Structures are given as C-alpha cells and as structure tokens.
Amino acid sequence: MSERHMTDRLGSPEHSHLTGRPPDGVVRNVIATATVAGLCALLVATAAVLLQPRHAAHLQAARQASMARLIESIPQLQSIVLSSTADSLQSRIVELDTGCFVAGMDADAFDARKALEEPSQSRELSAADGDVTMMPSRRAHFAKVDLLYDRERLQMAILPVSGPGYQSTLHAWLVLAADLNTIVALAISEQGETPGIGSRIENPQWQQSWSGKQILDENDQVAIRVVRNADGSPNQVDGISGATRTSQGVSNMVRFWMSDLGFGPLLQHLRRGDPC
Amino acid sequence: MKSPASLMRAPLRRNNPVTVQVLGICSALAVTTSLTTALTMCAALSVVLCAASTIISALRHHIPNSTRLIIQITIIASLVIVVDLLLKAYVYDISVRLSVFVSLIVTNCLVLGRAEAFAMKQPVGRSLLDAMGNSAGYSLVLIIVASIRELGGSGSLMGYAILPLASEGGWFEPLSFLLKAPSAFFIIGLLVWLGHRRDDADSVELPDHDSHLVITQAQEGRQRP
Numbered sequence: 001m002s003e004r005h006m007t008d009r010l011g012s013p014e015h016s017h018l019t020g021r022p023p024d025g026v027v028r029n030v031i032a033t034a035t036v037a038g039l040c041a042l043l044v045a046t047a048a049v050l051l052q053p054r055h056a057a058h059l060q061a062a063r064q065a066s067m068a069r070l071i072e073s074i075p076q077l078q079s080i081v082l083s084s085t086a087d088s089l090q091s092r093i094v095e096l097d098t099g100c101f102v103a104g105m106d107a108d109a110f111d112a113r114k115a116l117e118e119p120s121q122s123r124e125l126s127a128a129d130g131d132v133t134m135m136p137s138r139r140a141h142f143a144k145v146d147l148l149y150d151r152e153r154l155q156m157a158i159l160p161v162s163g164p165g166y167q168s169t170l171h172a173w174l175v176l177a178a179d180l181n182t183i184v185a186l187a188i189s190e191q192g193e194t195p196g197i198g199s200r201i202e203n204p205q206w207q208q209s210w211s212g213k214q215i216l217d218e219n220d221q222v223a224i225r226v227v228r229n230a231d232g233s234p235n236q237v238d239g240i241s242g243a244t245r246t247s248q249g250v251s252n253m254v255r256f257w258m259s260d261l262g263f264g265p266l267l268q269h270l271r272r273g274d275p276c
Numbered sequence: 277m278k279s280p281a282s283l284m285r286a287p288l289r290r291n292n293p294v295t296v297q298v299l300g301i302c303s304a305l306a307v308t309t310s311l312t313t314a315l316t317m318c319a320a321l322s323v324v325l326c327a328a329s330t331i332i333s334a335l336r337h338h339i340p341n342s343t344r345l346i347i348q349i350t351i352i353a354s355l356v357i358v359v360d361l362l363l364k365a366y367v368y369d370i371s372v373r374l375s376v377f378v379s380l381i382v383t384n385c386l387v388l389g390r391a392e393a394f395a396m397k398q399p400v401g402r403s404l405l406d407a408m409g410n411s412a413g414y415s416l417v418l419i420i421v422a423s424i425r426e427l428g429g430s431g432s433l434m435g436y437a438i439l440p441l442a443s444e445g446g447w448f449e450p451l452s453f454l455l456k457a458p459s460a461f462f463i464i465g466l467l468v469w470l471g472h473r474r475d476d477a478d479s480v481e482l483p484d485h486d487s488h489l490v491i492t493q494a495q496e497g498r499q500r501p
C-alpha cells in the first residue's frame with residue numbers, strides 16, 4: 001500500500017489512524033501504561049495465590065503417582081520404598097561422564113535400552129577404559145536415576161545397573177542409602193543365566209546378603225566385590241557356590257557402575273552435597 | 277457497518293480466523309491430536325479472546341496510542357496466565373497434555389489481531405460479539421481437525437472408542453500418520469481449499485472495511501474487479 005493511499009485512507013498522519021485522537025503526552029502515557037500493568041500484576045498475583053493450594057496438591061499427587069509407577073516397575077523394591085519415610089521422588093537424567101544432571105531431558109521418555117543401541121547416545125568401551133572382560137561392551141552417555149527425598153533431604157538413590165553375566169546380560173537396581181556408600185538393596189530385574197545355577201542370583205536370600213554392605217573401603221576406593229567365603233568384611237559379599245561366573249558377573253557389574261566410568265562422578269557430587 | 281448477527285457469523289466461514297486469515301495455526305496443529313485437548317484449548321482461547329476484547333474495548337479511550345500494543349499484550353498475557361493457572365488447578369491432567377500451548381495463546385495472533393483491529397475501535401458490545409464469533413470460528417476448525425485426527429488416528433472420540441481397533445480384536449487399523457503434526461497441515465489445507473471453492477461458487481460479497489486487518493485489505497485488493 002502506498003504512502004499516499006495510507007494518508008488518504010487514514011487521515012492526517014499526526015492523528016492516530018485508529019482512534020482519530022491526537023498523539024498522547026508522555027506523562028499520560030506512563031500513567032496509563034503503569035496503571036494497566038499494575039492492575040494486571042494484581043490479577044495474576046491474586047490468581048496465583050488463591051490457586052496455590054490446589055496446584056500444590058496436584059504436584060504432590062503427580063509425585064506420588066510417579067513413585068507408585070516406580071514401585072510397580074520394580075516389585076522387589078516395594079517394601080523398601082514403602083517402609084522409607086521418603087515423601088517425594090525425583091527421576092533425573094544424568095550425564096555419566098560429568099556426573100551432572102541434565103535439565104531439559106524428559107526422564108519419563110528416556111529409554112536406556114534404546115540409548116545403548118543408538119551410536120550417538122552411547123559408546124563402545126575399549127581396552128583404554130580398563131579390563132574389557134569385566135565391563136559391559138557399550139555404555140550410554142546418559143542414565144536415568146531415581147532419587148527419593150524426605151523433606152528435601154536425599155534418602156535413597158535407585159540406580160539402574162547392567163553388565164555381562166555368564167551367558168546373558170544382567171540387569172539390576174542398586175539402591176544406595178543416604179550416605180551413597182551403604183547398599184540398601186540389590187534387586188536383579190532381568191537375567192538369562194543357567195536355570196537352577198546362575199539364575200540363583202535371583203534368590204531373595206542372596207540378594208538380601210548385599211544389604212548393609214559398603215561400596216567404598218576406608219581409603220574411599222571402590223572395594224565392594226563378590227568373593228568365595230566372604231570374611232564378613234563390609235566390602236565382601238559371599239558368592240554362590242556353583243555359580244562362580246555369574247556371581248563374578250554381578251560383582252563386575254556393581255564395581256563397573258560404582259567406578260568413574262559408571263555413576264562414580266554422580267555419587268561424588270551427591271556425597272559432597274553439590275549436585276550439578 | 278456490520279449487523280451484530282453477521283459479526284458472529286462471518287468468522288465462522290467467510291472470514292474464518294484459521295482457514296481464511298491463517299491465524300492461530302500453531303495451536304491448531306499442536307493440540308488437535310485428541311478432541312479433549314482441542315476442546316480445552318478452544319475454551320481457553322475463547323475465554324481469553326472474549327475477556328481481552330471486552331477489556332480492551334472498554335479501555336480504548338484511555339489506552340495511549342504509542343504504547344497500545346504493549347498494553348494490549350500485557351492484558352492478554354495476564355488473562356492467559358490466569359486461565360493457565362485455572363486449568364492447572366481444576367483440570368490438571370488435561371493441562372499437562374496441553375503443556376505450553378495454553379501459555380502460547382499470548383502469542384496467538386488471533387487474540388492480538390482482534391484487539392488491535394476491532395476492539396480498539398468498537399464499543400464493548402460489538403467487540404464482545406466479534407470476539408465470540410472469532411472464538412467460534414477458531415473452535416469450529418479445531419474441532420473438525422481434532423475429530424478427524426482422533427477418529428482416524430486412534431479410533432476414538434474424546435477417549436471413547438468408536439471404531440474397534442485391530443489390536444483389540446476389531447477391524448480398524450489406526451492411521452498413525454494422523455497423529456503426527458504434518459497431517460494437521462494437510463487437513464487445514466483441505467479446509468482452506470474447500471472454503472475457497474465455496475466462496476468462488478457464492479456471489480462474492482465484499483468484506484466490510486471496518487473490521488479487518490491487513491490480510492483482508494490484501495484480499496480486498498484481489499477481489500475487487
């Protein structure tokens with residue numbers, strides 16, 4: 001539209017083409033704008049304050065629902081989570097190399113198995129990383145961890161771990177207490193070991209024997225391991241006789257995930273109380 | 277000047293905000309995978325549009341010309357926040373599914389467009405009628421698109437199964453394409469085309485000048501012999 005047409009159509013350019021009013025003074029502008037802004041702020045603030053109790057209730061319900069989903073997905077942990085005083089659950093995505101939480105990734109949508117197959121989301125572990133016979137062949141860049149809080153205080157960390165057993169890949173949940181050193185539980189969630197032999201790692205009694213064990217020794221080194229004839233030290237778990245290789249697989253799996261290649265950096269941050 | 281009835285009727289089809297003026301397309305694509313979310317979005321937008329048009333029309337003699345857009349946006353944004361808070365408080369599940377799209381009503385050109393093009397110049401009653409008409413026009417398109425997408429994509433309407441799914445022993449194989457955003461483009465595109473065909477068939481009635489923004493001014497240039 002030409003300038004001329006505009007002028008014809010809308011009248012003199014000094015006058016508002018909308019209202020036909022002359023331009024306003026600065027003071028009047030500021031007062032009118034500030035008044036509208038003030039009233040709007042009041043409206044929003046009132047609504048936010050009045051509706052706050054309902055929002056808090058919904059958030060609480062959503063947290064409980066996510067906790068219920070977690071318990072449902074890990075039946076072995078049901079009694080542990082229910083007997084704790086935890087009142088909220090946070091599912092977070094961790095970048096394993098740095099041990100930092102990743103904001104902006106949807107924890108519910110994260111699929112650890114898929115990430116392991118995706119070349120862009122995981123990497124192959126090589127001899128440069130350590131003894132490959134004691135490690136999984138690949139590791140994802142990210143992992144989803146569940147943290148249970150009791151009034152803002154970390155109470156338990158639920159970490160997914162996996163690694164090679166004797167003839168299958170083992171998957172388990174490792175639950176650590178608030179000190180992130182004491183094991184609350186090890187729950188094997190999936191395994192395909194020899195039935196009746198290696199599959200005994202699913203035996204509740206054996207899994208129970210992990211409870212109370214310590215990850216670190218007095219020099220803060222990862223010392224937890226499965227041994228034959230454990231001597232009762234807090235770092236030793238008695239192996240299953242007849243299932244040496246599978247027991248060793250569980251041992252390697254836990255040690256790998258507690259090392260710097262696994263959740264080590266995250267645990268160090270959390271122990272120091274400066275999660276990033 | 278348009279009659280009150282035509283203020284309400286024109287935005288339904290002839291001057292539909294979505295298919296003719298192509299405003300508010302973003303949300304029309306995003307929330308139409310199910311009828312429930314689309315209806316909630318329609319309600320949210322209608323409340324914001326009607327309230328914004330009424331308030332802005334009532335204040336039109338006091339709104340300084342040089343800062344009018346800022347004031348309009350401030351009013352619209354406040355209303356959107358309040359509506360969003362209300363949805364979060366009373367229909368939490370749906371508000372989670374709508375995610376940011378209710379907040380994005382602030383940037384929906386439809387609301388600002390009606391405020392700037394109509395409510396700033398017209399009395400309160402007419403502005404409210406215009407806002408109601410445009411809300412209805414927007415809602416009509418969203419409901420059509422959402423019905424097609426939910427029925428074809430999941431075999432249900434508002435969550436109630438209409439077509440028995442093959443995965444549950446029925447015969448209907450859902451067209452998952454319809455649940456993806458591009459399908460909404462196609463459906464809206466078809467609606468635009470249908471609207472134009474009908475317009476061509478009807479005797480062309482010139483859109484009236486007082487109620488349209490630049491887009492209709494451009495059309496006016498095209499339609500005049």
